[in-house]
Amino acid sequence: MSEDLKQRLLESAPKGEIDLGQWAAQLGVSEATLSSLLERMRLDGILEYSKREEEVYELTERGKSYQKDGLPEGRLYALLLSSPGLEVGSALQQLGEEGSAALSWAVRKRLVRLEKDDGRRLLFPLEAKHIDTVESLLAANPAEALARGIAVKKTRKLYTIRIKGQRESNPKREMTVLTHIDIINGSWKETVPKPYDVTIFPPPSRGGRKNFFQEFLDEVREILESMGFEEMMGPYIESEFWNFDALFQPQNHPARELHDVLSIKGHTRLPSPQIVERVAAAHEEYWGYRWDPSKAASLILRSQNTAVSARYLAERGSREDRLKMYCVDRVFRKDEIDPRHHVEFYQSEGIVMDEGLGVRDLLGFLSAFADKLGFKEIKFFPSYFPFTEPSVEGYVRHPKLGWMETLPGGVLRPQVTRPLGISKPVIAWGIGISRLAMAKFEIDDIRLLYSPDLGVLETRVL
Numbered sequence: 122m123s124e125d126l127k128q129r130l131l132e133s134a135p136k137g138e139i140d141l142g143q144w145a146a147q148l149g150v151s152e153a154t155l156s157s158l159l160e161r162m163r164l165d166g167i168l169e170y171s172k173r174e175e176e177v178y179e180l181t182e183r184g185k186s187y188q189k190d191g192l193p194e195g196r197l198y199a200l201l202l203s204s205p206g207l208e209v210g211s212a213l214q215q216l217g218e219e220g221s222a223a224l225s226w227a228v229r230k231r232l233v234r235l236e237k238d239d240g241r242r243l244l245f246p247l248e249a250k251h252i253d254t255v256e257s258l259l260a261a262n263p264a265e266a267l268a269r270g271i272a273v274k275k276t277r278k279l280y281t282i283r284i285k286g287q288r289e290s291n292p293k294r295e296m297t298v299l300t301h302i303d304i305i306n307g308s309w310k311e312t313v314p315k316p317y318d319v320t321i322f323p324p325p326s327r328g329g330r331k332n333f334f335q336e337f338l339d340e341v342r343e344i345l346e347s348m349g350f351e352e353m354m355g356p357y358i359e360s361e362f363w364n365f366d367a368l369f370q371p372q373n374h375p376a377r378e379l380h381d382v383l384s385i386k387g388h389t390r391l392p393s394p395q396i397v398e399r400v401a402a403a404h405e406e407y408w409g410y411r412w413d414p415s416k417a418a419s420l421i422l423r424s425q426n427t428a429v430s431a432r433y434l435a436e437r438g439s440r441e442d443r444l445k446m447y448c449v450d451r452v453f454r455k456d457e458i459d460p461r462h463h464v465e466f467y468q469s470e471g472i473v474m475d476e477g478l479g480v481r482d483l484l485g486f487l488s489a490f491a492d493k494l495g496f497k498e499i500k501f502f503p504s505y506f507p508f509t510e511p512s513v514e515g516y517v518r519h520p521k522l523g524w525m526e527t528l529p530g531g532v533l534r535p536q537v538t539r540p541l542g543i544s545k546p547v548i549a550w551g552i553g554i555s556r557l558a559m560a561k562f563e564i565d566d567i568r569l570l571y572s573p574d575l576g577v578l579e580t581r582v583l
Contacts, residue, residue, distance in 0.1 A: 126150065130158060134282045141278040159280070164316050169283045174276050178259050184271035188255040193223030195253065198232045201246040209235070209242040225455065268458045333578060334570045337558050341449055341469060344493045350447040350471060355429035357451070360389045362417040364424060366400055367431040368508040369536045371408045372416050383455050385420040396435060399540035407536055422453035426470030427508065427551055431541070438474060439542035447471040449554060463567050469552040478546040480511055480532060487515050487528045487550060494557065500524070509549060510534045519560040527553040
């Protein structure tokens with residue numbers, strides 16, 4: 122151990138609390154080296170210390186930029202105050218790379234409203250009681266600041282030092298390992314053994330096992346396959362055609378706006394002209410607007426696994442008498458991360474195609490599936506989805522959060538099945554598997570499903 126470093130430590134020891142990282146930087150050593158030195162000097166009776174940890178938020182380069190220039194939504198709001206009725210394209214162009222983020226957050230925070238006038242999309246400012254700054258956002262909603270990359274969470278180690286007075290130094294070198302050579306040549310006589318604290322317990326040993334949420338997903342798959350379903354997969358990067366248009370969701374539906382869908386630059390090829398023509402006709406005849414193939418070819422991160430069902434039905438529905446298919450996989454939505462929402466979560470999509478199917482069969486399946494997972498309290502209510510009629514929402518009881526909507530489904534509308542060449546009824550559902558896992562494991566924060574915290578992982582067992 123360097124006597125010079127020890128002396129510098131004693132000379133620079135503060136009277137109050139000090140951040141270990143800052144102190145280590147002053148001394149030109151690593152935090153680990155400084156921490157080890159403090160412990161050794163404590164054992165030598167030279168000093169005493171107490172320590173505590175606190176979490177702090179540190180601005181990223183993006184956060185520092187926002188601190189200087191303002192948050193994107195605030196800049197958009199200021200722009201609209203001076204130019205109300207500005208076209209969306211013009212506003213995005215003036216804000217540059219931050220345009221899309223500015224519009225998304227401004228709509229989410231109800232700072233602006235969007236109006237359509239003769240095919241143009243115009244933006245107007247709403248009356249705002251408060252416009253966030255970086256500082257107010259960190260104080261009121263640090264989770265948003267973290268999700269947007271404005272700040273990162275760090276742990277500060279704070280030490281308080283009390284110098285007791287140094288013992289008489291021992292010129293002998295410190296020995297950590299005694300070998301037979303030291304005994305033969307007598308060099309051990311010129312050393313002192315390194316102190317060893319026998320009261321300190323070693324860290325607990327943990328055996329490895331699969332993540333509890335992955336175990337739950339495997340259980341879901343086993344249940345569905347025991348009920349006769351075949352698993353199918355689909356791409357994460359999907360076209361709006363399969364994610365929305367083939368499911369009879371109109372192109373001007375609010376769920377397809379920038380603030381809800383994670384868009385990707387570029388376009389892809391549409392499926393066969395026959396399917397495209399039938400889908401376009403269904404939209405134009407029922408919804409009464411001019412269907413745009415270029416929008417349908419736009420790329421997004423899929424927001425629902427029903428896109429997998431649409432692809433599956435188009436490929437096999439007209440060639441087979443009956444089908445039973447499921448998909449358990451991730452979907453993505455542009456949502457604010459909080460205890461009940463995430464930008465990425467798991468959904469279990471499924472369909473059954475056969476003669477004579479109806480809502481009674483759908484309710485029977487959802488009830489049986491929930492029962493096999495251990496949920497005894499279930500209730501259903503009528504609902505609405507663009508691609509099913511009739512539609513239902515099923516709820517299970519969460520031990521802490523109460524009733525949670527987790528089991529939506531319905532009978533696919535003819536406007537969905539006929540363009541895909543299907544004449545038989547199809548029942549479909551998009552089960553919120555992540556929410557079912559929250560209820561199963563009594564978790565009240567969806568983020569814990571993805572937690573690296575070993576304490577969380579060890580206490581959740583199927």
